Amino acid sequence: MKLKGRRIYRGVAEGEAIVTKDGISFYGGVDPDTGKVVEVGHELEGQSITGKILVFPMGKGSTVGSYTLYRMKKNNTAPAAIVNKQIDTIIAVGCIISEIPCVDKIDVNEIKSGQRLFVNGSEGTVEVR
């Protein structure tokens, strides 16, 4: 199955999907040293997003979150790619400065955690393999 969305940041990535219906705030909500979601009560609380294709509806929270993604990239704890239903400024800018492939306008309900995904940020596509 190949889903067509919109290109946000170029590059390709392949990996395991980790999917949530909750929004993600990188500033305060994700630990950049461990790559784990730490927001209390979050669907992914305690789970690592490192090296995975992170699929969620939309970002939330402080604009400092863009810098948190950058820090994760430098720490090798960043997700391999990000797939959103609707992009917001914080995630878009975070992916651009960290060079993380990113696609939006994808129906994230079509994707299940554990599936193998191929993301093409340049084309704006997500392939479920």
Add this chain to the structure above:
Amino acid sequence: MKLTSDEQDMLDGKHGKAIRKSMEILTTLGEIFEAECMVDVGSVQIAGVSYTNLGEAGLEFLSDMAEDGKVKVLTTLNPAGMDRENWKALGINEEFAKNQVRVIDAFAKMGIITTCSCTPYFIGNVPHFGQHIAWAESSAVCYANSVIGARTNREGGPSALASALTGKTPKYGYHLDENRQGQVSIKVKAQVRGTDEFGVLGKAIGDRLINLGKNVPFITGIPSATVEELKSFCASIATYGGTALFHMEGITPESDRYPKPEGNVLEVNQKDLEKARSELVDVCPEVDFVSVGCPHASISEIEKIAGLLKGKKVKKEFWITTARPIKKIADEAGYSKIIEDAGAKFAADTCCVVAPIKGRFKGMLVDSAKACYYGRASNKFKVRIGTVEECVEEATK
């Protein structure tokens, strides 16, 4: 998005790494928000300066950009985490100070004026009516759009920096006439006076706007307001309502430019103000910290504080936060000596919101509704709002 050949060259990396990265940020935002083209900006205000918020990652990003990035337009900075001269007296530790200096140096290397203030419009970064700018700092964005009539979206740290290095911003949102019209009418049926009360009004309206999902209020019933009152109002309505632009009949320059909003007129009366004020007062057995100057104090506010403090002694930690150039004017006018002789402290370049003082005090008294929000959220203080007179009285009690 349509780009000029010069803009395309920037995106293709012909003007270096920092400009390429900047153009990637701006074109992506432009595409997300469906801008047709870029527009030249007259000036930039950058947020994300305190080392507390940036951390090593943010600093690393700035250092990378500073390798070959130089600003193309006048660019000023938001407050830092400390007073650059007086940090020791304010209890800031050495390691934090070292890191804060590294941040400011990275900005300086790019040609940014390191003023470190949330009131750039008091100290030389003053756009004209209708001018396109790219500002971060929500209170200054609201002031520039509403009180001055310049045009800016609410930028974040990296997008504002990208505009500084390219001189461009994507033309969407508040850069366009159609998004600047009032969306909801609000009639204020109460007397509003003083920076604290205008902050309370900003919260009362801001909370309503969030519930309504509206962005641009058209406000009537305010016969007059000082610059300082408007500054406080801007900070508060931006904090509680996410508001980047309001119109105030008879006061702001675009208030009669567009058709009035259709639909019901919402009223804000004395009771609404009392309720909003009560939400800015915690049960707080002890006030051990008083701070005035959120957003940064004007020279008139400092004159007033000096008058109130003359001949008295401060018994609690009392900060007056302001921009360094304003502090210099206060020095020359003799206000600083009166204030410092009374035992109060100037905290220039910084403020009670971004300084690393989390948990250092129990209860904070301020004249700013915005400072109440961040005092609670970021610094874990109990907070109380009061007039400037009450702030001075509490500090000397």
